[in-house]
Amino acid sequence: MNEEDAKGAPGQQGPDAPRFPRRLAKDFRWQAFFERCAEPVFVLDRRRRLLFVNRAWEMLTGMAKDEAHVLVCRRPRPVSADDPIEEILAHALTPPSEVLRGASGHVRRLLPAPKSVVGASRWWEIEFLPLLQEGEQGGYLIVGRIRPVPAVELIRDHPLSEKLVNLRQRRIERFGMDAWASSLPAMRRLGEQIRLASQVTTPVLIVGEVGSGKQTLARTIHYLSPRRDGACAVLDCQHLPPTVISHLLFGLDRREAGPTGREGLAAVYLREPAFLPRDVQLLLCERIMGGRDARAPEGATGPRIFAGSVMPPAQAVRSGRLLDELACALSALVLEVPPLRERLADLPSLVERLLPRACFGRDTRVTNLRADAWALLRAYSWPGNLRELYNVLRSACAHASGEQICAADLPAELCRAVQREQMAPRTTDKTLPLEQLLEEAERRLIQLALQRARGHKAQKAQAARLLGIPRARLWRRMLALGIADPEQEAGGPAGEDAREE
Amino acid sequence: MQYPQLLVYETDRRLAGLLQRLADKNNWLLREPRQLSAVLRLFDRGGPGLLVLHLSRDLERELAMLEQLSWLHPDAAVVLVADNEQRGLTSLAWDLGVRFVLLPPHTRERLEEIVLHLMKQYQPAMSTNGVGT
Numbered sequence: 001m002n003e004e005d006a007k008g009a010p011g012q013q014g015p016d017a018p019r020f021p022r023r024l025a026k027d028f029r030w031q032a033f034f035e036r037c038a039e040p041v042f043v044l045d046r047r048r049r050l051l052f053v054n055r056a057w058e059m060l061t062g063m064a065k066d067e068a069h070v071l072v073c074r075r076p077r078p079v080s081a082d083d084p085i086e087e088i089l090a091h092a093l094t095p096p097s098e099v100l101r102g103a104s105g106h107v108r109r110l111l112p113a114p115k116s117v118v119g120a121s122r123w124w125e126i127e128f129l130p131l132l133q134e135g136e137q138g139g140y141l142i143v144g145r146i147r148p149v150p151a152v153e154l155i156r157d158h159p160l161s162e163k164l165v166n167l168r169q170r171r172i173e174r175f176g177m178d179a180w181a182s183s184l185p186a187m188r189r190l191g192e193q194i195r196l197a198s199q200v201t202t203p204v205l206i207v208g209e210v211g212s213g214k215q216t217l218a219r220t221i222h223y224l225s226p227r228r229d230g231a232c233a234v235l236d237c238q239h240l241p242p243t244v245i246s247h248l249l250f251g252l253d254r255r256e257a258g259p260t261g262r263e264g265l266a267a268v269y270l271r272e273p274a275f276l277p278r279d280v281q282l283l284l285c286e287r288i289m290g291g292r293d294a295r296a297p298e299g300a301t302g303p304r305i306f307a308g309s310v311m312p313p314a315q316a317v318r319s320g321r322l323l324d325e326l327a328c329a330l331s332a333l334v335l336e337v338p339p340l341r342e343r344l345a346d347l348p349s350l351v352e353r354l355l356p357r358a359c360f361g362r363d364t365r366v367t368n369l370r371a372d373a374w375a376l377l378r379a380y381s382w383p384g385n386l387r388e389l390y391n392v393l394r395s396a397c398a399h400a401s402g403e404q405i406c407a408a409d410l411p412a413e414l415c416r417a418v419q420r421e422q423m424a425p426r427t428t429d430k431t432l433p434l435e436q437l438l439e440e441a442e443r444r445l446i447q448l449a450l451q452r453a454r455g456h457k458a459q460k461a462q463a464a465r466l467l468g469i470p471r472a473r474l475w476r477r478m479l480a481l482g483i484a485d486p487e488q489e490a491g492g493p494a495g496e497d498a499r500e501e
Numbered sequence: 502m503q504y505p506q507l508l509v510y511e512t513d514r515r516l517a518g519l520l521q522r523l524a525d526k527n528n529w530l531l532r533e534p535r536q537l538s539a540v541l542r543l544f545d546r547g548g549p550g551l552l553v554l555h556l557s558r559d560l561e562r563e564l565a566m567l568e569q570l571s572w573l574h575p576d577a578a579v580v581l582v583a584d585n586e587q588r589g590l591t592s593l594a595w596d597l598g599v600r601f602v603l604l605p606p607h608t609r610e611r612l613e614e615i616v617l618h619l620m621k622q623y624q625p626a627m628s629t630n631g632v633g634t
Contacts, residue, residue, distance in 0.1 A: 160589045163561045168593055171568055231592035236600060239578075239622050241614050244601065264592030360573055361545070387576070 040146040042093060048073045050093070051141070060146060061089060092124055095142055098177045099128040103191075105177065108169075108228065124148055172228065175219045179353065182346045186338045193335050198224035203288055203305040205330040207312050208337030211387030214308035217337060218269040227304065230266020238275040246280050250287065269306040273330070274321035281323045288329040305330070340382040340389060347377060350389065358393035359400075366397050372407035379418045443481045446474065450486055459487055504530040505623035506550035507616065510540055512557050516582060519609045520553070520616060529620060537566040544574045551619050553612075554599075555582040560590070564597060571598035578619050582607060 031052060034041045040057035042050060050071045058065060063085070071086060073093040092109040099105045106127040125147045131140050160168075180191050197204050198221050206214040215234055222232040235245050249268065270276075276284065288305055307330050309316060316322035340347075351369065359366045369377070373396070382388055392411060399409040407415065445467065453462035464474040478485065507529045509517040517533050524531040530547070534540050540552060552570070556563060570577055579599045583590065594602050601615055 160593060161561060164564060164589075164593060167561075167565055167568055168596055171596055174572065231595040233595040234598065234600070236578075236619075236622075239619050240601060241618050244615060264588045265595065357573065361541070390575075 040148075042068075042144045042146070044073055044093070044095065044142040044144065046140060048095070048142070057146065060148065063089065093126065093144060095128045095130075095144070096176060096178070098181060099130050099142060101181065102130055102132050103177075104129050106224075107176075108172070172223045175216060175223050177220065177224070179213070179216065180220065181349070182343065184338075184343055184345055187343060187346065190335060190337065193333070194221055194224070197221045197333055197335065200333070201225075201227075201304055202332040203307065203330050204332075205313060205334045206306065206308045206337060207334060208308070208310070209339045209383075209385055210310055211385035212337040212339055213386050214337055215269055215271065217335065218267075218306035218308065221306070222267040222304070225267075225304075227266040230303070231264050232267040232269060232306075233265050233303075234269045234271060236271045238272045242277045242280055245276065246283065249280075250283055265303040267304045267306060269308060271308050272310070273307045273326065274309065274311070274316045274319075278323060281326045285323065285326045285329045288326075340385040344378055350386070351377070351393065354390050354393050355397075358390060359397035362397055364397075364400060365403065366400050366405055367403045368405075370404045370406045373405050373410055376407050376410055376415060376418050379422065380414055381417075381421060439481060442477065443483065446478060446481065446483055450483075454486070460485070504528055505620055506530040506532055506543065506547045507620065508532045508534060508540060508543060508550060508552045509555075510534055510537070510552065510563075511555035511582075516553055516555055516607075516612065519607075519612055523613050523617065527617075527620065527624075537562055540566060541570060541573070544570065544577050549574065549576045549578075549623060551578045551580065551616060551623070553580045553582060553616065556584070556590070564593060567594070567597045567599070578622070580615060580619065582612075 030043075034043070034052065034054045037054055038056060040060045041054045042057050043052040045051045050068050050073065053061075053065055053068045058068075061068075068089075071090050071093070073090050073095070075087065075091040075094050088111055092111055096105050096107055104127070106125060108123060108125050111124060127145045127147070129143045129145075131143065177191065177194065180187065180194060182188065182191070194217065204218065204221060206217050208214050208217075218234075219232055222228060233248070235248065237245060270284075273281065273284070284305070287302060311319070313322060313327040313331050313334070317324050317327045340350075355366055355368075377389075377392075384391070392414060393405075395411050396405045396409040400406075446463070449463035449466040450459065452466060453459045456462040460474060460478075461471050464471040467474065469477075477483075505528075507520065507524055509520060509531065510533070511517065514533070517531065521531060523529075530550075532543060532547075534543060544550065544552075554563065554567065567579060567581075570579065575598070580601050580603055581594045581599045582603045583594075584605065591602050591604070600619060603612065603615065
């Protein structure tokens with residue numbers, strides 16, 4: 001049975017297809033099904049032990065089936081070439097966290113033991129497919145398929161040392177889907193959009209507030225995509241000279257010739273493209289439109305464009321900064337990153353994720369926050385979003401004396417901001433007395449009209465004319481609103497003039 | 502008052518010499534750490550700034566530091582200066598989050614233009630909202 005047969009088999013089961021895992025566990029016919037599959041396939045049980053490996057897997061790894069059954073694939077920590085082969089394989093076959101939560105996923109792993117494990121191929125791309133039972137939380141079985149990557153495109157021309165290749169891999173693994181895992185509907189939708197964006201090559205526009213993680217999101221999409229072997233460059237359109245950007249993007253330089261350094265680029269993230277000059281925006285627009293040509297040969301399309309903006313594209317166009325054409329070209333896929341204040345439910349998981357990084361290099365290892373610190377974090381509105389949260393945690397870790405951060409360790413500015421927010425009445429709680437507001441507006445208008453009519457012989461009549469109402473009505477409203485009669489105060493219709501004389 | 506810091510890591514003081522005039526003119530604190538660990542410490546204590554890193558023979562350690570820097574200080578801007586174009590290295594540098602890879606010719610004008618533009622973001626305020634580092 002070849003791979004095509006394997007793919008087609010579940011579809012042949014018709015209406016019984018959703019019950020496939022249950023039947024599969026009972027009669028084990030699936031073993032024969034996978035055994036003859038041309039690609040290396042393995043199955044993990046709920047404790048992530050290797051339940052099954054096929055013949056192709058044995059040939060790829062050089063490990064016999066009987067030996068493989070002892071492997072427990074729960075090792076997210078990277079391994080080194082000095083580790084035993086079991087540890088290296090256990091790391092390579094460890095499913096990412098999103099797979100444990102029930103979503104399918106794929107990872108690329110570097111195997112540091114070259115000879116006994118994979119021969120010339122050191123990179124594996126592994127697809128994980130969890131088979132869930134109804135009501136099952138952790139996943140019942142996880143089917144994995146390994147695709148050895150013959151050579152990494154990045155290092156073909158100028159080979160990097162193994163340490164540097166591992167360094168890149170470590171960097172790539174920092175941009176997994178874990179950072180975007182959430183139970184909130186908006187974030188789950190974003191997660192689906194990330195998966196979609198990683199499967200296509202269209203430009204992606206990411207809209208979100210300052211510090212909400214737009215650049216991280218772009219890198220996540222790129223490193224999940226099939227073009228992940230190429231580099232992803234981040235170009236700050238606001239703080240880099242436009243000539244430098246056009247030199248890198250289009251190979252143009254008005255003054256100097258020289259290497260561009262763009263040959264290995266597979267993706268470019270443009271931070272705030274509205275700051276680019278109009279001619280560069282036009283060139284970029286033309287390049288994006290040209291890059292969409294499906295008939296163009298592979299490699300001739302140039303790097304994929306990601307753009308990040310605080311402002312929605314329509315607003316940027318209205319403000320006159322972003323060309324309409326470029327906004328259209330970039331908006332093939334628009335992803336909105338929710339601000340942190342709208343995902344406070346994710347705060348515990350975000351803090352848990354950021355804390356090891358925030359206290360890195362400190363003498364004391366901070367593991368959690370005390371209740372008073374949590375209360376402050378939840379009460380704060382986070383205008384600087386995730387970036388600000390990280391800075392706050394980093395500052396708090398520097399001040400913390402024990403394993404827990406308390407409220408006193410948090411920056412004073414944050415505590416003051418929370419106090420201000422708590423003291424000020426919330427807009428939602430505030431009543432909106434329409435009558436009072438109308439009266440106040442009416443009072444101000446009448447006073448303004450009287451002020452403008454000042455010096456006129458019939459001041460009130462002139463004010464009534466300015467307001468467009470009869471004089472009697474003005475008089476009645478002045479009495480009702482308690483506005484003093486300026487003519488009486490001045491001692492007559494021309495009191496002021498008389499006094500001045 | 503905390504001045505924006507401009508860090509130059511190199512072996513021959515050439516780039517620092519090129520940037521000295523610009524730093525003086527703009528009141529930047531020009532620092533020339535001799536050790537890679539000192540670069541991380543300066544970003545830890547001195548707040549955000551720009552690092553101009555001239556790649557030398559100790560590539561692995563320099564790029565490992567760069568990876569750590571971009572992980573711990575995502576706001577720190579780095580300009581990588583390379584003496585020749587190596588596609589693998591340049592690509593790796595972009596992946597490690599550098600703001601720009603400067604390939605030859607390294608003229609004073611070109612270096613000053615890039616550094617001046619990138620340092621602008623640190624001039625008005627040292628953080629986005631006053632909270633944090």
